[in-house]
Amino acid sequence: xxxxxxxxxxxxxxxxxxxxxxxxxxAGIQASFWELPGHGRQIGVEVAPTLGAWAGAxxxxxxxxxxxxxxxxxxxxxxxxLALRYPKxxxxxxxxxxxxxxxxxxxxxDGHDIQVFERFAGELEVQYEKTLSDFxxxxxxxxETAHRVVPKLRDALARGGAPTLAGLRAxxxxxxxxxxxxxxxxxxxxxxxxxxxxxxxxxxxGAIKWLAGALGIEAVWLTRGxxxxxxxxxxxxxxxxxxxxxxxxxx
Numbered sequence: 001x002x003x004x005x006x007x008x009x010x011x012x013x014x015x016x017x018x019x020x021x022x023x024x025x026x027a028g029i030q031a032s033f034w035e036l037p038g039h040g041r042q043i044g045v046e047v048a049p050t051l052g053a054w055a056g057a058x059x060x061x062x063x064x065x066x067x068x069x070x071x072x073x074x075x076x077x078x079x080x081x082l083a084l085r086y087p088k089x090x091x092x093x094x095x096x097x098x099x100x101x102x103x104x105x106x107x108x109x110d111g112h113d114i115q116v117f118e119r120f121a122g123e124l125e126v127q128y129e130k131t132l133s134d135f136x137x138x139x140x141x142x143x144e145t146a147h148r149v150v151p152k153l154r155d156a157l158a159r160g161g162a163p164t165l166a167g168l169r170a171x172x173x174x175x176x177x178x179x180x181x182x183x184x185x186x187x188x189x190x191x192x193x194x195x196x197x198x199x200x201x202x203x204x205x206g207a208i209k210w211l212a213g214a215l216g217i218e219a220v221w222l223t224r225g226x227x228x229x230x231x232x233x234x235x236x237x238x239x240x241x242x243x244x245x246x247x248x249x250x251x
Contacts, residue, residue, distance in 0.1 A: 002028060002029050002030065002068070002245050002249050003029075003030045003031075003032060003065075003067065003068070004024070004029050004030070004031050004032070004067075004068050004069075004070055004094075004241070004245065005031075005032050005033070005034060005062070005067045005068070005069045005070065006020075006031055006032070006033050006034075006069075006070045006071075006072075006075075007033075007034050007035075007036070007058070007069065007070070007071040007072065007075030007076075007078055007079055008033075008035065008036065008039070008040075008072055008073075008075050009072045009073030009074045009075050009076075009097075010036070010073065010074040010168070010171040010172065010175060011039075011157075011163055011168060011171070012039065012040075012153070012156055012157065012160075012163075013035055013039050013040030013041075013156060013157070013160030013161060013163070014033035014035050014040050014041075014160055015040070015155075015156040015157075015159045015160030016072075016152075016153065016156040016160070016228075016231075017031065017033070017230065018156065018159075019152065019230070019231060019234055020230055020234060020237070020238065023234055023235065023238040024238060024241070027238055027241070027242040028242075029241065029242065029245060034058045034061055036054065036074070036075070036078070036163075036167065036171060037054060037057060037167055037170060038163050038164040038166050038167015038168065038170060038171070039163040039164075039167050039171075040160045040161055040163070041160075041161070042167075043161060043163065043164045043167065045057070046166055046167075046170070047170070048170075049169070049170035049171070049173035049174055050174065050178075051077055051078060051081040051174055051178050051180070052081060052085065054078050054081070054174070055078055055081035055082045055085055055086070056085070058078060058082060059082060059085070059086050059089060062086075062089050066088065066089055066090060066091035067089060067090060067091055068090075068091050068092040068093070068094065068244075068245060068248070068249050069082060069083075069090055069092075069093055069094070070093075070094040070095075070096065070241065071093070071094075071095055071096065071098060072096040072097060072098075072228075072230070073096070073097050073098065073202070073203065073227065074171060074174065074175060076095040076096060076097065076098025076099075077098060077099075077100075077174070077178060077180060079093055079095065079098075080093070080095070080098070080100075080180055080184070080188070081180070083188050083189075083190050083192075084180075084183055084188070087189055087190065090190050091190065091248070091249060092190050092191045092192065092193075092244070092245075092248045092249060093188065093190055093191075093192040093193070094192075094193045094195065094241060094244055095192060095193065095194050095195070095211070096195045096196070096229065096230065097195070097196055097197065097200055097202070097203045097227045097228070097229070098194070098203065098208075098211065099111070099203045099204070099207035099208070099211065100179065100180040100181045100184055100207065100210065100211055100214070101178065101179040101180065101181060101207070102117070102175045102176070102178070102202075102203075103117060103175075103176055103177075108179075108181075109206065110204045110205075110206035110207040110210060111204070111207065112202075114176065117172060117175060117176045118176075120172055121169070121172055121176075124165065124168055124169060124172065131168075148232075149226075149228060149231050149232055152231050153228070153231070181210075181214070184211070184214045184215070185214055187214060187215050187216050188215060191244075191247070191248040192215050192217060193217070193220065193240065193241075193244040194208065194211060194212050194215065194217060194219040194220065195219075195220050195222070195229060195237065195240055196208040196219050196220070196221055196222070196225075196229070197221070197222045197224075197225025197226045197227060197228075197229045197232070198221050198222065198223050198224070198225065199224060199225060199226045200225070200226050200227045201226065201227065202227045203227060220240055222236060
């Protein structure tokens, strides 16, 4: 079987990928996971709130053989950082709903106002469960899809364990401050796939287009998909993952 390392996004844990396990196994793909510091099984782990530090923590757990890494959202940024810092350990990347920069700026319109993240930061201190709930709904534009998918996200939190407040703060600091655009202007040496939903409310289409251009690839769009295409359309998602692995990892 071909191995694939999956990295989840902010506020979640490895169990968010549970609906993929059976279709991936049927496709001959063996999934393994790395959870962000302060999340899931790493609730006791504290790492400096930078992408470099989090990528270093992940690298210390990687096997010697080069890995294909699938990163979703903030997990995608960690995957990119791994590819930049430890290129010999990364065989390929599958980036899902990933942006080089979450926060808008004078030279970046394809992000969110910093006040959105400041509001999340303030609410974490007093009612972090509501903050996570608000974050779930932010990720899905279509109400019908949201009512179908949000319970799956909540179930992942319940089964995999809620993140610590310290882990949430650290991840939010990374979301607020990270900007990978300059490092990515020369592209990446590893083959990369970029999967995205056109109805994503968190990672805007313009950010996906910029990232695809920097990497010299075409993004693969799910027309009615949002921020979690692997939950809304697992068959489509598995097909795209298998196609990439077949082309670049000998599946």
